[in-house]
Amino acid sequence: MPQLTDEDVTQDTDGSPAAPEARTCGQSEAPAPAARPGTWMTPEEYGASRATLWTGAVVLVTDADGRVLVQSVDYRPDRLLPGGAVDAGEAPAAAAARAMYEELGVEGRYPRGLAVDWIPADAPGMPPGMRFPGEILHVFDGGTWTRDRIDSVRLPAQEITGIHFAEPAELPALMDAGDARRALSALRARINGGGAALLEDGRPTTPTALDRLGVLRSRRTPLHGTWHPGAVPAHLTPRDPAGWLFAPDGRVLLLVARATGAVHLPPPTAGRTAAALPLGYRYADQGAHPRTAARLTALPPGPDPAYARLLATPDQVRELSDWGPAGHEELAAVHGARAHLSLPSPPRTPPTELPAEGCHW
Incomplete structure (x- = not known):
């Protein structure tokens, strides 16, 4: 990380600010101080150099049969995991809990992370006018919901038009490609139990055996009875x-x-x-x-x-x-x-x- 300094402060060799030198009338200007070793930036320069990204939080919920909760919305044709943008000054886990209450009427806390995904600025499907800068999206574990908890869902008057539980292999057909990759990677991370997965555009940076083999990309063979x-x-x-x-x-x-x-x-x-x-x-x-x-x-x-x-x-x-x-x-x-x-x-x-x-x- 670059070292930060104020533009108008110089350092003497012992590290303390140098006092201005006195000059007599007609004396030429003092030579410019030698450049400092290393990389120096003002706070303004350093702040301007940092990447700007959006932050989002979604929640992965399954039912007792291992199907994933997805919701329909009134502003796009594909399905989404519940969640959304993290507000300014808001922690991602708090944003996940707020979104679950606003979108599904369900109160809860979701402290366990399943995945953190870096979404590039050139991700497909983003309208140019949005000026999408890229996003860090957190996927939290919503657990396995019972029938009673599912029945307690209350949808808002607008935005969320319905929910249903989808077989994992159905997600690529229901969701945006990046959203489906992210959801399946998060679901595998939950089953793995090895901690949150780091993703880049929905793909694990360190794939596990379940990731490498593409487990859950095909419909599971039902054997009920x-x-x-x-x-x-x-x-x-x-x-x-x-x-x-x-x-x-x-x-x-x-x-x-x-x-x-x-x-x-x-x-x-x-x-x-x-x-x-x-x-x-x-x-x-x-x-x-x-x-x-x-x-x-x-x-x-x-x-x-x-x-x-x-x-x-x-x-x-x-x-x-x-x-x-x-x-x-x-x-x-x-x-x-x-x-x-x-x-x-x-x-x-x-x-x-x-x-x-x-x-x-």
């Missing part, structure tokens, strides 16, 4: 068996299709396992979809390069899936199986991609 503990009854035909395969740290194996970003639980045979037990099954679409829990002891080299293999917490797997209300019952059964296998409860950290050559535990 009812959850039943135990083995599949003999009169039902098992379909698409899947395994909750635990690493020693309590995380589980997750497959991600590189072409689409779609996530899947692996088949029970995806690795060498021990202490396998039938966890339960999901009854949906006139079929029983069994789940097995087991401890992973080794993972062979990746048999299919089209899939990445990640380790994620069971809760992260649940948040990346569209399983309906029964997903909570299944998740509870998974945690019970983890405890039965004497495995730790894993802290939420960004999912990590496993090497293609496999690994042993």
